[in-house]
Amino acid sequence: MDWNQIIQNTIRACVGVDAIYFAVAALGLNIQFGYTGLVNFGQAAFMACGSYGLGMTAQYFGIGLWWGIPIGILFVIILALIVGVPTLRLRADYLAIVTIATAEIVRLFVRSVKLRNIFGGTEGISNFSREYRELNPFEPGKTYGFAPFQFSGYTLITVLVGWTLVAIFSFLVWQLMRSPWGRVIKGIREDEDAVRSLGKNVYAYKMQSLVIGGIIGMFAGMILALDRGSVQPDNYSRDVTFYILTALVLGGLAKVAGSVVGAMLFWVIFVFSDNVLRELTRNGPLRFGDFTVIQSTQVGAVNYMFVGLGLMLLMTYRPQGLFGNRTEMALDGR
Amino acid sequence: MLIQGRQSISHFWLKVFLTLLCSCVAGIGFVSGSAKAAEDGEFSIIASVQNQTLVSGSTSRAPLEGVAIKVTKVDGTLIGEAITGADGLGKVPVPSRDDYVIEIDISTLPDGLVLIDATKQKVFINQDLFTTNNKRVTFFTGQGAEAGASTIERILQRLSDGIRLGLIIAMCAVGLSLVFGTTGLTNFAHGEMVTFGGMIAFFLNVTLEIPILISGPVVIVLGGLFGLAFNWAIFARLNKRGIGLISQLVVTVGLSIMLRNIYLFKFGGRTKQLSSYSKQVNLELGPIGITPRDLTTAILGIIILVSTALFLQRSRLGKAIRAVSDNVQLASATGIDTRKVIKIVWFAGGALAATGGIFRGLDEQVSFSMGSDLIFLMFAAITLGGLGSAFGALIGGIFIGIFVEMSSLYFPSELKAAPALFILIVVLIVRPQGILGKSQRVG
Numbered sequence: 001m002d003w004n005q006i007i008q009n010t011i012r013a014c015v016g017v018d019a020i021y022f023a024v025a026a027l028g029l030n031i032q033f034g035y036t037g038l039v040n041f042g043q044a045a046f047m048a049c050g051s052y053g054l055g056m057t058a059q060y061f062g063i064g065l066w067w068g069i070p071i072g073i074l075f076v077i078i079l080a081l082i083v084g085v086p087t088l089r090l091r092a093d094y095l096a097i098v099t100i101a102t103a104e105i106v107r108l109f110v111r112s113v114k115l116r117n118i119f120g121g122t123e124g125i126s127n128f129s130r131e132y133r134e135l136n137p138f139e140p141g142k143t144y145g146f147a148p149f150q151f152s153g154y155t156l157i158t159v160l161v162g163w164t165l166v167a168i169f170s171f172l173v174w175q176l177m178r179s180p181w182g183r184v185i186k187g188i189r190e191d192e193d194a195v196r197s198l199g200k201n202v203y204a205y206k207m208q209s210l211v212i213g214g215i216i217g218m219f220a221g222m223i224l225a226l227d228r229g230s231v232q233p234d235n236y237s238r239d240v241t242f243y244i245l246t247a248l249v250l251g252g253l254a255k256v257a258g259s260v261v262g263a264m265l266f267w268v269i270f271v272f273s274d275n276v277l278r279e280l281t282r283n284g285p286l287r288f289g290d291f292t293v294i295q296s297t298q299v300g301a302v303n304y305m306f307v308g309l310g311l312m313l314l315m316t317y318r319p320q321g322l323f324g325n326r327t328e329m330a331l332d333g334r
Numbered sequence: 335m336l337i338q339g340r341q342s343i344s345h346f347w348l349k350v351f352l353t354l355l356c357s358c359v360a361g362i363g364f365v366s367g368s369a370k371a372a373e374d375g376e377f378s379i380i381a382s383v384q385n386q387t388l389v390s391g392s393t394s395r396a397p398l399e400g401v402a403i404k405v406t407k408v409d410g411t412l413i414g415e416a417i418t419g420a421d422g423l424g425k426v427p428v429p430s431r432d433d434y435v436i437e438i439d440i441s442t443l444p445d446g447l448v449l450i451d452a453t454k455q456k457v458f459i460n461q462d463l464f465t466t467n468n469k470r471v472t473f474f475t476g477q478g479a480e481a482g483a484s485t486i487e488r489i490l491q492r493l494s495d496g497i498r499l500g501l502i503i504a505m506c507a508v509g510l511s512l513v514f515g516t517t518g519l520t521n522f523a524h525g526e527m528v529t530f531g532g533m534i535a536f537f538l539n540v541t542l543e544i545p546i547l548i549s550g551p552v553v554i555v556l557g558g559l560f561g562l563a564f565n566w567a568i569f570a571r572l573n574k575r576g577i578g579l580i581s582q583l584v585v586t587v588g589l590s591i592m593l594r595n596i597y598l599f600k601f602g603g604r605t606k607q608l609s610s611y612s613k614q615v616n617l618e619l620g621p622i623g624i625t626p627r628d629l630t631t632a633i634l635g636i637i638i639l640v641s642t643a644l645f646l647q648r649s650r651l652g653k654a655i656r657a658v659s660d661n662v663q664l665a666s667a668t669g670i671d672t673r674k675v676i677k678i679v680w681f682a683g684g685a686l687a688a689t690g691g692i693f694r695g696l697d698e699q700v701s702f703s704m705g706s707d708l709i710f711l712m713f714a715a716i717t718l719g720g721l722g723s724a725f726g727a728l729i730g731g732i733f734i735g736i737f738v739e740m741s742s743l744y745f746p747s748e749l750k751a752a753p754a755l756f757i758l759i760v761v762l763i764v765r766p767q768g769i770l771g772k773s774q775r776v777g
Contacts, residue, residue, distance in 0.1 A: 039583065082759070085763070086759050086763045086766075087762055089766075090762065090766050092580055093520040093579075093583060094717075094762060096583060097520070097713045097758070098755075098758060098759065098762065100522075100710065101710045101754075101758060105751060108751060108752065109749065112748050113433070113458060113748065114749070121408070122433060122460065239591065242587055242588075242591055245584070245587070301596075301599040302595070302599060304591060304595040305595040305596055305599065307591060307592075308589065308590070308592030308593070308595060310588070311584065315577070315581050315585045315588065316575070319581055
């Protein structure tokens with residue numbers, strides 16, 4: 001087993017693109033779930049809004065890449081209205097049901113054969129990022145940085161842009177939550193009726209929170225799309241939302257640093273476990289006597305099994321995560 | 335910051351990094367990513383044309399020779415054509431793993447034979463279906479009374495399919511709704527209880543070769559115990575620790591991810607068929623074609639649901655369950671042992687979900703995600719019927735099943751779930767408590 005290699009990969013994972021888009025998506029989910037108490041299980045659909053907004057501008061509308069942002073925001077608002085209007089007046093779990101369903105339907109729609117000429121079917125959209133590549137000051141083929149933080153020029157630009165966005169959104173969320181608006185939002189999480197009795201329009205605040213969190217999630221989708229150079233429907237399956245949720249809970253709900261550190265830590269643990277299991281099974285299945293413990297094709301399943309187990313244990317034994325404050329995590333919204 | 339020496343080493347690291355990145359992406363994108371590892375080489379689509387005849391009650395199949403088949407891309411570009419040989423097989427090489435459409439030319443079928451499923455003249459092949467380099471598509475033909483179905487016949491056929499789907503959804507959803515009613519928990523892992531039924535049925539029926547009629551009851555009891563285990567191992571303890579319902583909801587999400595991946599780990603990513611009653615010819619009941627197996631499961635389904643309803647309506651225990659589901663405090667004040675009732679509800683919910691899993695496995699196939707694919711229809715059903723109401727779940731389930739199947743007359747079947755979302759949203763806007771729910775629950 002090549003421990004040197006595994007450790008380098010693991011360390012690199014905490015600054016890689018996966019950690020970045022998880023951090024951005026978690027920042028958005030944190031506004032909704034952590035601060036407002038809205039159980040949004042469809043963050044993947046908000047990410048898809050960004051990716052498809054970006055992909056469709058260049059591919060079909062023939063306008064510049066920057067137009068992807070307003071178009072993505074438009075998609076986010078439409079989606080937030082679809083899931084928010086019927087559910088935000090109701091108990092929290094209705095939103096959970098509707099968001100998870102909508103996210104799945106969005107994915108089915110964009111990958112459907114009938115709508116192939118709009119969304120590109122299962123292959124998605126892949127010719128949109130040239131404009132972004134041309135902005136890249138680094139040489140795509142060259143490797144930059146020092147071990148273990150080495151990235152190709154192709155990835156490095158996304159890493160830099162991504163961390164800049166993480167910094168901007170972290171600052172934004174931090175400021176937002178110190179503002180009067182943020183105090184109302186947190187008040188809604190603690191006691192909706194009390195906030196209503198102060199004359200605040202709770203419904204409107206919840207909708208704003210859903211949209212703002214969705215827009216931040218949208219940028220996560222854009223980062224993912226730009227890094228992959230393609231938009232693929234199956235990158236936005238419902239489990240992605242749950243992995244982001246796990247990262248968020250790991251870091252700590254209702255804390256800005258929680259989203260970022262949680263995402264980094266999630267990928268560190270994930271890449272470490274993935275690497276170790278792949279090394280163990282590289283030369284055939286791992287066996288104890290006649291009993292086959294694990295084969296190389298089962299590594300993915302085992303990793304995600306740990307994610308699910310981790311989420312359960314975190315919610316049970318340490319719902320405040322690493323940074324959270326237990327009193328802020330009394331999610332009892334009904 | 336720039337490393338110019340050690341090029342080869344850094345390239346090595348780059349490759350490792352990219353490979354890892356790709357493997358992570360593939361894993362994230364779809365959990366079964368690892369199961370369909372790419373095998374490069376030549377790809378081909380093989381059509382197998384089989385003629386079914388009913389000889390003294392059992393089906394016999396014979397390959398059909400000389401039938402023309404055609405493979406096109408999704409946009410209609412022709413890839414290749416073939417004529418089936420004496421083995422009934424026609425092979426069309428395709429350039430890559432991609433989406434294709436295979437079409438059988440029914441005018442080349444021998445006189446008097448028609449496709450058993452007239453909708454399967456064209457079959458869409460998703461690229462994900464290439465589990466190996468060859469994708470085999472089987473067309474079944476049989477003696478046809480009439481060729482082509484009229485609109486009314488198609489509607490009736492859909493109705494019959496819809497009722498069968500509805501029965502399965504209703505069966506699975508009753509437990510979900512009752513658990514919600516008695517404990518307030520929205521259980522996102524309920525779909526995994528359905529899959530559990532399918533998996534155990536597959537293990538007993540295919541691996542141990544026990545006929546489904548004998549293994550079925552065992553599966554149902556095990557499913558009930560599985561539900562009981564959920565409560566004993568997790569949710570009763572969470573309640574004791576005073577963990578809020580929203581946190582418990584997130585726990586069910588974690589549980590769902592974990593169980594689904596355990597199934598994937600043990601079972602693999604492919605769908606597999608139960609061995610009992612897998613090969614049957616359609617009975618023609620007027621305009622509707624239905625296999626004896628499907629007819630039996632439908633009748634059994636109705637019996638199970640009616641007895642569930644009677645149990646809840648008439649028996650002492652059933653009344654206690656409904657009382658707890660209505661109002662826990664009040665029920666407990668009247669001397670009902672709520673904890674015992676909750677245990678019974680978990681057992682009954684698990685048993686019904688496992689039954690749904692067996693039926694679904696017979697109806698379609700067994701896969702690691704068969705339950706989680708249904709969970710969303712179940713939620714639509716119980717929202718429509720009223721969260722917490724068992725009768726609501728029965729009515730809602732059957733309605734959703736019929737609505738979803740009927741809508742596929744006009745809607746592409748890959749978007750089958752979309753009409754259910756439509757119902758879900760309309761119900762929440764118009765009458766959020768559902769048909770039989772109570773309005774004080776929703777706000």
